[in-house]
Amino acid sequence: DGAAGGGGSGADGGAEGRRPVKRYRRVEVKHHRFGIGGFDFTYYNQTRFAGLENMLPNSYVNACVQVLYYTPPLRAHVQSHVCQREFCLTCELGFLFHMLTVSGGRVCQASNFLRALRQIPQVAALGLFEPSESEVKRDSYPRLVQSFFRFLLEQLAKECMPPSSAEVSAQLALLQGMRERAAPPPPTAAAGDGGDGDGD
Numbered sequence: 001d002g003a004a005g006g007g008g009s010g011a012d013g014g015a016e017g018r019r020p021v022k023r024y025r026r027v028e029v030k031h032h033r034f035g036i037g038g039f040d041f042t043y044y045n046q047t048r049f050a051g052l053e054n055m056l057p058n059s060y061v062n063a064c065v066q067v068l069y070y071t072p073p074l075r076a077h078v079q080s081h082v083c084q085r086e087f088c089l090t091c092e093l094g095f096l097f098h099m100l101t102v103s104g105g106r107v108c109q110a111s112n113f114l115r116a117l118r119q120i121p122q123v124a125a126l127g128l129f130e131p132s133e134s135e136v137k138r139d140s141y142p143r144l145v146q147s148f149f150r151f152l153l154e155q156l157a158k159e160c161m162p163p164s165s166a167e168v169s170a171q172l173a174l175l176q177g178m179r180e181r182a183a184p185p186p187p188t189a190a191a192g193d194g195g196d197g198d199g200d
Contacts, residue, residue, distance in 0.1 A: 050103040058114050058130045060141060064149050065110060069097050074156075081160055084174065087119040089152070090159040126151055 019025070045051065052062040068074055079094045092113040099108045117123055128148050131140055 045105055048105050050100045050105055051107050053107050053109045060130055061148055069100055087116045088159055089116055089155050092116045
């Protein structure tokens with residue numbers, strides 16, 4: 001009986017030995033009715049390194065975003081970029097990098113970055129939108145990530161180029177118009193002063 005019991009324990013131990021230790025096992029995220037806001041990520045991540053929510057459409061780009069975030073020269077360059085474009089990936093990436101820096105390990109959303117990504121015509125032309133479950137093939141995601149990474153680096157290089165003289169003139173005109181609208185109106189003569197002058 002002891003041998004049988006020992007054998008049983010050994011079999012169980014062997015099966016248990018093939019499983020990852022508890023801290024590396026897959027964690028099932030319980031979805032709240034308002035999304036994942038009710039899930040306590042800090043229980044599993046007690047570091048200062050933030051993650052990105054992966055329940056948004058096209059969130060396959062999260063890995064690429066984090067690779068760029070942990071490239072210090074590129075991160076500094078992106079965060080120093082400011083422009084007047086309506087949909088600028090470099091600006092949105094800079095804001096997202098700032099969120100990752102100050103979040104203190106909390107989960108961040110790349111929703112604004114993904115929204116700007118959807119507004120760029122080349123993204124659809126290159127087929128960079130995440131395929132539906134029925135369209136996913138075994139080699140879809142490696143190829144998709146590679147294409148997106150190449151596109152993103154080219155887009156960042158394009159957006160960070162010095163502006164042309166026409167763009168500079170347009171920005172100066174915009175700033176001048178803003179300054180004129182913000183300037184206080186010139187003082188006008190009081191009606192009472194005018195009346196006194198007429199009476200004299």
